[in-house]
Amino acid sequence: MITFFEASLDSISVHHVGNQSQNEMYSLSEHPLELKDELIPRLLMQYFLTPFEKSNEVYHLMHNSGDANLNEIYHFATQAFEDKSKFHDSSEKIAKQLYSISNHPKIKSGELYVAYFSQVQIEGELLDAIGIFKSETKETYLKVFPDKGGFSMDYEENAININKLDKGCLIFNVEKENGYKVAVVDKTNGNQDTAIYWKDDFLQLKIRNDNFNQTNNTLSIYKNFVTQKLDDEFELSKADKIDLLNRSMKYFKEKETFDMDEFAGEVIGNPEAIESFKNYKQQYVEEFEMPIHDSFEISTNAVKKQAKDYKTVLKLDKNFHIYIHGDKELIQRGVDEDKGMNFYKVYFKEEH
Incomplete structure (x- = not known):
C-alpha cells in the first residue's frame, strides 16, 4: 500500500516528448521547475500520487539479459538517488530514453514530469522516490467569474485534469539489488497497440512474485x-x-x-x-x-x-x-x- 501523508515534493523537471514516427521532436527544460506557490506542489502531489493509493502490484526494473544495470531507467534513477545534484540531468536522460522508444504511430506526444519525493510510504517504509509521469490527454475548462454586477464566462484549452493521470511510475530507493521497488499506473483505455510501450519498452518492468x-x-x-x-x-x-x-x-x-x-x-x-x-x-x-x-x-x-x-x-x-x-x-x-x-x-x- 502506498500513502503520501508525510511526503514532500523536493524537485520536479518538465520536458516535452513527441512521437518519432510523426516527425515530432522532444524539448528539454534547462532547469527544474520553480515552485514558488505553496498551492502548486499540493496540486501536483494530488495529481501524481493519488492514483497510486490503490496500487497493490510491486514491480522491479529489469532487463531481458537478467542484468538490471543494463536497464536505462535503473541507471538514471541510481544516478539521481546517489547524487541529488544530478537529478535534473537524470530527468533529461529519462526524457530522451522515452523519446527513443516512442515510435508507434498511436503513441501520443505530451509533457513528461520527473519528480523527486521524500517520505513516500510503501509497505510501511518511508522512502525517497523518483516519479516519472506523462500527461497525454488535454481538456477544455470553463471559468465563470463575477463581472459588472453579473457574471462572465471564459475558457482555457489544452489544460490538464489533475484527477486523470495518464501514465506514471514511482521508483523507491530500496532493494536496489533487485531493481528497486516500482509501482506503476498506465491508463491505456484498452489500446493494446500502445499498452506495452510504457511498462515493457520504456520501464522494462518485471512484477514481483509476492x-x-x-x-x-x-x-x-x-x-x-x-x-x-x-x-x-x-x-x-x-x-x-x-x-x-x-x-x-x-x-x-x-x-x-x-x-x-x-x-x-x-x-x-x-x-x-x-x-x-x-x-x-x-x-x-x-x-x-x-x-x-x-x-x-x-x-x-x-x-x-x-x-x-x-x-x-x-x-x-x-x-x-x-x-x-x-x-x-x-x-x-x-x-x-x-x-x-x-x-x-x-x-x-x-x-x-
Whole structure:
C-alpha cells in the first residue's frame, strides 16, 4: 500500500516528448521547475500520487539479459538517488530514453514530469522516490467569474485534469539489488497497440512474485481454466461453471493459506479435471516464466480485485439474468420439447 501523508515534493523537471514516427521532436527544460506557490506542489502531489493509493502490484526494473544495470531507467534513477545534484540531468536522460522508444504511430506526444519525493510510504517504509509521469490527454475548462454586477464566462484549452493521470511510475530507493521497488499506473483505455510501450519498452518492468501476485495469478488461471479449457474435455453447463467459480472464490475468502492439493480436492473434485488444471497451470508457468507455488499465504487484496471479475450471472437470451451465489443443486436445467426451448427450474424457500 502506498500513502503520501508525510511526503514532500523536493524537485520536479518538465520536458516535452513527441512521437518519432510523426516527425515530432522532444524539448528539454534547462532547469527544474520553480515552485514558488505553496498551492502548486499540493496540486501536483494530488495529481501524481493519488492514483497510486490503490496500487497493490510491486514491480522491479529489469532487463531481458537478467542484468538490471543494463536497464536505462535503473541507471538514471541510481544516478539521481546517489547524487541529488544530478537529478535534473537524470530527468533529461529519462526524457530522451522515452523519446527513443516512442515510435508507434498511436503513441501520443505530451509533457513528461520527473519528480523527486521524500517520505513516500510503501509497505510501511518511508522512502525517497523518483516519479516519472506523462500527461497525454488535454481538456477544455470553463471559468465563470463575477463581472459588472453579473457574471462572465471564459475558457482555457489544452489544460490538464489533475484527477486523470495518464501514465506514471514511482521508483523507491530500496532493494536496489533487485531493481528497486516500482509501482506503476498506465491508463491505456484498452489500446493494446500502445499498452506495452510504457511498462515493457520504456520501464522494462518485471512484477514481483509476492503473495499478492501468487494469489492474483492463481485465481486468473483457474478462471480461464473453467471458462475456456474445461469445454475441451468435459461437458459442463454454464451453471456448473459458475458453481466452480463460486467454490473457488469461497475457498480463497475463507482460507488464510492456499494449498494446491487441498484446493483441488475441495473445489474441483474430479480427478481428471484436477490433473487437467495442474497441467494448465504448469503451461502458464512455463510460458510466462512466473513460478506459482503449491502453497502460499492468500492476499485479501488480490481476492477482492479478482472478485470483481468473477462472473456469477447466468444470462438467458435477453429476458432473464440469474445470479448464482450458492448451492447449484437448487437450480436444474431441462428441455421443453413442446416449446422447443431450454428451461431452468429454481428452488427457494422465501421471496425477498
